[in-house]
Amino acid sequence: MRKNLTRSVLAFFVLGIVLCSCSTPPRSQKTGMTYNDKTNGGYQMFKKTHPAPGPGLVPIEGGTFVMGGSLDQDVQYDYTFNKMRVPISSFYMDETEVANLDWLDYLHWIVINYPTDREYYYTELPDTLVWRKPLSANEPYVNNYLRHPSFQDYPVVGVSWEQANDYCYWRTQRMNENILRETGKLVDWKTASNDGKKVPQIKKGETFNTDPYLNGQYKGNGVNGKNMMTDLSPTAKVSANGKAVRPVRLEDGIITSEGYRLPTEAEWEYAALGLISRTQDENTQEGKVYPWRGMGVRSPKKGTQGLILANFKRSMGDYMGVAGALNDKADITAPVRSYEPNDFGLYNMAGNVNEWTADTYRLLTYEDFDGLNPFRGNQYTDKRLADPAKGLLAKDKYGRPVLDPSKGNKKQTWAELTAQNQAKAAAPATTPATGGNTTTGNKYAASLEGKPYSPDQRGYNDTVNNVLYGHTTLINDRSKVYKGGSWNDMAYWLNPSTRRFMDQGDASAEVGFRCAMTNVGAAEINPNGKSHIPVKNPAQYKPR
Structure with missing residues (x-):
């Protein structure tokens, strides 16, 4: 009995130590002042977090690679295949190309928020006339390709580089707004829309934008949500419910100020090549000509042996093969989740549609670049x-x-x-x-x-x-790089190192895009199961 009692006392003693240690407030390592204490001025230590990427993205762990290294021929004789070793920081990239349905969401948002602004809608409308050809019967695509539900998961085309950038910016704002409304940092969707009877806006005629919000320009009645951040500053004003609250700050790690963007040319080529599965102990065991393994364009796997691995033009006059045995199953574009993803998990990094990158085209880009993340x-x-x-x-x-x-x-x-x-x-x-x-x-x-x-x-x-x-x-400053090959290209253009350019205001039925996002924090995407040098925690400071 006495032995059991001793064990119980010891257990309670240990539990007390744990509880006391958990309740110890964090302190500054340099001044010793406690954080998150409203009595000393409200200095804040924000939760160290690695925020999840936005919807639709997959992580791309960075590293070094030879840009241009997968291309072994220069069919145009313009010396665009010079090779250079470059380092790429970790980032995120869309799993698929942006689809027609995604772009229709954008147009719908413009209509409901700015119903009388015809210029805004018209400016962001894709050029569907890219399908119109004088010597082909493609006219049905002019009206059907963007809007018909049969094409809703096909890649959007007819979009200029400028429009693609506009979409990235818009997508960032909608992602941040949705996070804030669904977590109660802004008034929720149901309340903001009066149960669906009006368009939810920050105020009439003005929609949410991240920078003004982070600058503290959106707050007050009709804007503040039910789950606002607690403001520990002694100068903070107490709201009607008796609490001092504030909008989200960038330091909270809840939303992003940079958000979606076009990938750089180097990022795009690195992600398309997908060497991650062929690398062990910093040695790349096998090179690639295409985003998939092997040197050919047909599947070597037993269940799919002989099938074409991307949507491209096999030869002149052969867009899809012979009836009854269509090789790539598509005459023009194909759904954005067609074919197998590459080793990073990205679909259609070769074929289907070429994709815009953020870079301005120069013939000798390979000879003039910065040390990290060339752009x-x-x-x-x-x-x-x-x-x-x-x-x-x-x-x-x-x-x-x-x-x-x-x-x-x-x-x-x-x-x-x-x-x-x-x-x-x-x-x-x-x-x-x-x-x-x-x-x-x-x-x-x-x-x-x-x-x-x-x-x-x-x-x-x-x-x-x-x-x-x-x-x-x-070539001028409006010339932007696109890569990847399309449904209307030969296999040569499926190589990730090939590059072409087009004016940033032009569009094509063979060019679409996908978005990227900068990785914030540690470069290592998957640290689990890997060796690490141990790092000690700082000593706890206690005033005497």
Whole structure:
């Protein structure tokens, strides 16, 4: 009996130690002050988290690879297959190409939120005339391909590079808004829509945008949700329910400020090649010509042996094979989940449709690149302030932040920043902004068409010169890279290293896109089961 009692006392003692240790507030490793304590000023230590990627994305663990290394021939004799070793940071990429149904969601959102703005809708409408050919009977696709339910899971085409960027921006806003409404950080969908009787908006005529929200410009009655973040600041105002609350901050790790974007050319090629399954102990055991294993375009597996592994044109006049034995099962495009995914889990990284990348095309891109994450096309921007004194962001008529070209390559002094903001605030409301989603129409033209542009920290004035365009070259700053091959291409273009370009305002029945997202935090995607050097936790500080 005495022995059992001793064990019980010991168990309670251990439990008490555990409970005490769990209730010990975290402290700053440098000042010793406690975090999340409203009595000392409300310094906050945010939960360390690696947020889940947005819907539709799969993780792509980064690493080094030879860009251009999978291409062994140069059929155009234009020296575009130069090889270079580049490192790619981990990122996320859409599992599939963006489909017609996804784009119809975008158009539907425009209709319900801006029903009288015909320009906005028309600008984002794909060019369905890309199917119209003078010597072919493709006219039914002009009206049917985008909207008919039979094609809803087929890749959207007729979309320009500019429209693809607009979609990425819109998708980011809708993802963040949905997270905030479904978790109660904003008023929920049912309440915001009055049980479906009105369109849920931040306020009438203005839709949710991430930057103004993170800047604290969306709050108050009709905006605050039932599960707002607790504000520990002693200067915070107490709401009607007796609690001090605040909007979500970027530090909370709940939403993202960067969000969806087009992948860079290097990211796209790295993801398409999918060398991850062929790598062991930093040695790539087998090269690839296509996103799948092997050197051919037919399946070697017993159950599917001989079947074509992608949607492409096998030869001149052969888009699908012979009746009764269609080789790739598709005459034009195919559903976005057709064929087997590559080793990263990505569908149709070869064939079906070519895909836009973020890069501006240059013939010798391989000879001029930065050390990490090579990309050509940076145009840095600053958010314009409508009220410099209060720090309020300027917004366009759709609630989106107004962006201006960034001029400095380092942090400005307060005097410089104040003077710049005052000058911008005094500028006419119609002053065009560049480099972002600020207006409908030709929003990407302010740094092009012969107008000067100084790209800040790249270190030199990159004034656009179109004198030679159309005379000795078709390449200018509007030329954007697309890759991957399509239903209308030969097998050569299925190689991930091949690259072509098109004007950012043009569209084609052979070009679509998918989105990517930057990975935040550790580069290792799957650390479980792998060796790691142990790291000690910091010693607990206790004031004496």
